[in-house]
Amino acid sequence: MYYKQLFNYYTMLKGEKKEVFLVASGDLRLSANQKCWEAQESMEKALTAAITDLGWSVRRAHACNEEKKHGFIDSQKMGMEVFRSLDPETPLIVAESVWQYTHHVLAGLTTHRGPILTVANWSGMWPGLVGMLNLNGSLTKAGVKYSTLWSGNFDDTYFVESLKEWFETGKIAHDQSHVKSFDLVKIPVQDEITGREFAKRFRQKKAIMGIFDEGCMGMYNAIVPDDLLHQTGIFKERLSQSALYAAMQKVKDAEAGDALNWLLDQGMKFNWGNDPAVQLTKEQTLEQCKMYIAATRIAADFGCDTIGIQYQQGLKDLTAASDLTEGLLNNKLRPPVFSESGEELYAGNALPHFNEVDECAGLDGLVTYKLWEELGMQGENTLHDLRWGEYYKGDGIDDFVWVFLISGAAPAAHFIDGYKGAESDRQPPMFFPFGGGTLKGISKPGPIVWSRVYVMNNKLHCDLGVGEAVFLPEDETRRRWDDTNPEWPIMHGVLKGVSMDQMMARHKANHIQVVYTPDEASAHKACRIKAAALAELGLEVYFCGDVELTYNS
Numbered sequence: 001m002y003y004k005q006l007f008n009y010y011t012m013l014k015g016e017k018k019e020v021f022l023v024a025s026g027d028l029r030l031s032a033n034q035k036c037w038e039a040q041e042s043m044e045k046a047l048t049a050a051i052t053d054l055g056w057s058v059r060r061a062h063a064c065n066e067e068k069k070h071g072f073i074d075s076q077k078m079g080m081e082v083f084r085s086l087d088p089e090t091p092l093i094v095a096e097s098v099w100q101y102t103h104h105v106l107a108g109l110t111t112h113r114g115p116i117l118t119v120a121n122w123s124g125m126w127p128g129l130v131g132m133l134n135l136n137g138s139l140t141k142a143g144v145k146y147s148t149l150w151s152g153n154f155d156d157t158y159f160v161e162s163l164k165e166w167f168e169t170g171k172i173a174h175d176q177s178h179v180k181s182f183d184l185v186k187i188p189v190q191d192e193i194t195g196r197e198f199a200k201r202f203r204q205k206k207a208i209m210g211i212f213d214e215g216c217m218g219m220y221n222a223i224v225p226d227d228l229l230h231q232t233g234i235f236k237e238r239l240s241q242s243a244l245y246a247a248m249q250k251v252k253d254a255e256a257g258d259a260l261n262w263l264l265d266q267g268m269k270f271n272w273g274n275d276p277a278v279q280l281t282k283e284q285t286l287e288q289c290k291m292y293i294a295a296t297r298i299a300a301d302f303g304c305d306t307i308g309i310q311y312q313q314g315l316k317d318l319t320a321a322s323d324l325t326e327g328l329l330n331n332k333l334r335p336p337v338f339s340e341s342g343e344e345l346y347a348g349n350a351l352p353h354f355n356e357v358d359e360c361a362g363l364d365g366l367v368t369y370k371l372w373e374e375l376g377m378q379g380e381n382t383l384h385d386l387r388w389g390e391y392y393k394g395d396g397i398d399d400f401v402w403v404f405l406i407s408g409a410a411p412a413a414h415f416i417d418g419y420k421g422a423e424s425d426r427q428p429p430m431f432f433p434f435g436g437g438t439l440k441g442i443s444k445p446g447p448i449v450w451s452r453v454y455v456m457n458n459k460l461h462c463d464l465g466v467g468e469a470v471f472l473p474e475d476e477t478r479r480r481w482d483d484t485n486p487e488w489p490i491m492h493g494v495l496k497g498v499s500m501d502q503m504m505a506r507h508k509a510n511h512i513q514v515v516y517t518p519d520e521a522s523a524h525k526a527c528r529i530k531a532a533a534l535a536e537l538g539l540e541v542y543f544c545g546d547v548e549l550t551y552n553s
Contacts, residue, residue: 018056018167020091022047023082023108025100025135026072028217028313031430036098037070039126043097046154047119051093054164058093061086073104083108090114091170094135097121097128101218102138109144115170116144117163122152124388124403124483133386134510137221141455147172150504158501174505178498179463182541187528187549195532198371203233203537209362210304212295213241217312221454221509222358228460232537234363237302241314247294248287248319256289259335266333267420268412276435280426284320284435289335292325296337300345306366308357311408312431320436321427323408327439327489329353330382331411333418355383355409355511360453364462364513368451371533372515375526380411381515384491386507387484389500397470400500402493403480404512407438410489414516415441425487443491445471446516447523449530450495453539454508462534463506465544466523467495469516497545506544524548 024040026033048058062082064071073079083105086092091114094105109116118139120132129150139146147166151159162172215223226236260282264270273279299307307329309315311322328334329351337345352369354362361383372379384404392401407427415421424437451464470492472480481490491514495503517523524547531541543549 019059020051020056020093021061021086022058022093022095023061023105024072024095025079025102025104025131026070026074027099028074028101029431030068030074032098033068033070033072033074035430036126037072039121040072040095040097043121043126043128044095047093047095050154050160050163054167056167072100076103076107079104080107083112086112088113091117091167093117093119095119096131096135097123097126098131099127099217100131100135102135102220103218105135106138106142106220109139109146110142115166116146117166118146118148120150122150122388124480127385127387129388129504130385130510133504133507134219134221136507137454137509138219140508141221143457148505175502176506178502178545179506180543182531182535182543185543185549187532188551191525191528192532195529196536198374198529199533199536202367202370202533206233206235207305207366208237208303209234209359209366210237210239210299210302210307211357211359212239212244212308213310213314214238214357216310216356216358219356219358219510222356222360224359224363224455224460225458228455228458229359229363232363232460232539234366237304239298239302239307241310244291244294244298244309245315245318247298248290251290251293253286255293256286259289259292260286262335263419266418269423270437271423271425278426278429280424280435280437284426285324285424285437287320288322288324288436291319291322292328292335293337295325295329296345296351297339299351300339304351306352306354306362308354308359308362310357312356316432316434318434320434321408321432323427323436323438324424326353326355326408327410327412330409331380331413333413350380350411352381353409355406358383358511360455360509361511361513363460364451364453367533367537368513368515368530371530372526375529377517377522377526378413379515380413381513382406382409382411382414383511383513384410385510386503386512392472392476395471395473397472399494401470401472402495403484404443404491404493404514405484405488407485407488410439410441410443412439412441414443414491415489416444427487438487438489440487440489442477443469443489445469447518447520448493448514448516449523449527450493451513451530452507452509452511456508460539461542462539463508463542463544464527464531465495465498465547466520466527467493469514470494495545
């Protein structure tokens, strides 16, 4: 009622002139904003047409900068300046067709009193969905009320009817019937005991989370307040990317060469060229091997159980990307790393790494790795971007298939043929001037448990469910890769009992965590046990989709 009254009052003040303001948060990097501006303009044109058809007009809150050749809000400073000029009572749309840095607009949105709607384009090529989901997770953590929508062409029935609902009421009620609170359901007693006993041991033993510079690309939602983390038994060790770079200089060329030769012996392919400005070179890969060794040594020195490297800011101006490093660390089978005294570090184990210093993923990843190992299953896990997806019918599949994609952190254990199925491609020069390659592969088909830890109402929460990584034909995989980022590892993901719209409406982050199980029954059982473990660690837990809450006889 409050929002409806606000809308009616605002309309009355304007003499029936129904107007909505529009802002667009962009990247911090000029090259990215320039390259993506054309897509943003096209998206805003289609969105404006949909709004106009409903009898409203759009006023863009900031102009295109002719000197910069784009019209994004590209800094926190600019964002504050834009919001100072806006009536805080007006309805506001944040329109995103690209990756955006949430902190550019977060300050203004925290004090905006009018209805807020986040909108993204449904596209793999232009990652507005990823940007919007990060913004949504950050607004959720900040306690800002908002509604959210997504569309391919902004003329489909779901979008138009939902947009109309927002204009009439100031909010949108999406279907969330797929969500069940762990506190309101019963699971088998032994599963609950197994999960809670594991969590008690985990919390009593305690763990250290190594943070190589906190906060990455404006991801406010990826920073877990220390007091919330401490309740789980995890404590941060704040490390520096400059120290990581310095440690890389102390790694011997021969050590880096040994790591690379180990990967070549495993059958991994490196797509090297001769032009370092645009191609991956052997020198860049060797530099990444030095980073891998240096990161492992620093982690061991500080007793870290998991680490996260920020990488996109700071390191990109000094050295090659950290993606290969991250994927290697997340795999149990990896090049051996030795201390200066000759001791092998983390021998026989992964050192779970959370890409982009997403601490929510770090908590989830460490708990999952330890729990799966204790349950006798393969514990390697990773986050992915919830990038995009389409319905696919054929080859035994008749379902919506998501594109899960991430530049780093995916372990070779997830790929078809492991390291033999892995390649390394250069990261785009637009983002990484000093190059560096990925650990790229196609995720093998099999049952998965998916999850996301997030902060809401100053408390840790987790959504989790079961799914399947499916196998798609080579031409379809290539099409999906080409429509997103062909340099990055990919998983074709099906989420059981969760529709596309339900996932978009509910998910509180750009990232999703995935881990394999041996079979479907194990996925349901492990999901239940993990839910109990997280609940024991103090998280509010929700089953999403078709999770079997009892044993399937």
